Amino acid sequence: MDIEPLRKRKTSGETYTRRPLITEFIKKSLQWPFEDLLERASIRDRRHNDYVPSEVLVCHLRRTKSNNSDGRFVDLYNILRDRIEAACPRSDSPVGETIHTNARLAEIRDATVDHVTELIFTDREDYDEQLDIYEVVFEKAVRSAHITKLRKVNRKNNANEDLQDPVTGDVRAVVEAALDRYRKHGLTDEEDFDYRINLRRAIDPRHAKTMDTTELRAEFLIETTKDGEPSMTELLGCVEKTVRNRRDRAIEKIRQALMLEVKNGE
Amino acid sequence: MANRDDVLSDFTVEEELSPSVLKAYLQRYPEYAQDLLALFNELSMTDLEATEASLPLETKAMNAETLRVQHVRQSLFGSGVKEFARELGLPRAFFTGLNAGVVHLASMPTGLLKTLARKLDVHIQDVISGMQQGDGQPVSMKSDVKPGGEAPIEFADYVAQANLSEEEQRALQALLAGDGSD
DSSP states (O other): OOOOOOOOBOTTSOBOOOOHHHHHHHHHHTTSOHHHHHHHHTOOOTTSTTOOOHHHHHHHHHHGGGOOSSSHHHHHHHHHHHHHHHHSOOOEEEETTEEEEOHHHHHHHHHHHHHHHHHHHHHHHSOOGGGGGGGTOHHHHHHHHHHHHHHHHHHHHHHTSOSBOTTTOSBOHHHHHHHHHHHHSOOOHHHHHHHHHHHHHHHHHHTHHHHHHHHHHTTOOSSOOSTTOOOHHHHHTOOHHHHHHHHHHHHHHHHHHHHHHHHHHO | OOOHHHHHHHHHTOSOOOHHHHHHHHHHOGGGHHHHHHHHHHHHHHHHHHHHHTSOOOOOOSOHHHHHHHHHHHHHTSTTHHHHHHHHTSOHHHHHTOSTTTBOGGGSOHHHHHHHHHHHTSOHHHHHHHHHHTTSSOOOSSTTSOOSSSOOBOHHHHHHHTOOOHHHHHHHHHHHTTOOOO
8 A cells, every 4th residue: 555655745745755664654554454553552661562653643643634434533532642641741740649730741742732733723724734744753742743833822922921030120121122122223114013002011910909090091091970871980999089190190100101111212 | 934834744744853053944944943953842842742642541621621611502502592592593403413423523513613612612622612511412403303223424515504594594504604703
């Protein structure tokens, strides 16, 4: 039986190729009844003589495209899914008699499985070259997807970090550095827009009360006489004077911040 | 400029991941230096952990994934299906039939899997697991179809047999296109 060559090309133009051992294994395994393949594929111990490399299983999974009517795809998918999970760093570790789960690692592992699962399904609809690498170096490809997800989660977490040092109360050095980077160079219109949005977000957690007022300002009047129409005083649970003071402080802070940037951008 | 994902893929399939190979990539693609360094570190660890990873896996415990799959099953086949179906503008029976025993899982459009995962705030693999587990009972999408004992059908055939109204078909097309009107 013919084995379809992979299609993805390296940036050098060279086509991705399966390792010779894998190609040999695929040829051999194509002679087995499917039940035998499944039985061997369920072996998880790599030291076992009958262990089937994951690259071989990916090839078999893709070949089920030609026969959609049985459960072969699902059987192979379930095994591969377990193997993707196994190739990711373990999120569970035993502590005494209980199992502790590292939520961050579990989140990254799930995102990695999600990514490969999506590739598997898009490949069924129309050949997806991104899946080719999993027939060449399965575990390394999973690790590569894993590190990409990890970096995304890290970026997200860093973005959610407090702007101030929780101990000293000073603005964190990394925030200062980021601001400095912007100040040193002129901003394009796009960067300026991005910066203003980020500035709003940055101010928000530190001045939640004043920003609440600013957010509400766009939509609601401080006081309203119309029945059923909420006012800022009702929404914030404050008297009119407090609302006005908060609003004025919020506007002043934003004005100062933006003025400062305009000045530095000159 | 070379695509980041392509460069990282090329690096991953290199026969030998030595510092000299890393150096060559860093010189060729300085714009991806951080990604390459992180990947090199990760792939170096893969080799070190190979022995450990060869050990049999532990049995899965009750974890977040189990809960997410339960949520999928409850939303598609259980008490949550009424509200979920109303929210997405499709008949309840359409979702209760989205069971691996009725619809061939491999024929499920990626767009629909992604949309369902997003709507339910879970991963694609959780939707697939939920569909495989179903509600534990043989499920029929229509009262005139015999439940169980029959080979699953293609998703396209399932839709054709579902007798969806025009409005429901539009709702389905929006889901297939990944149009999340959250």
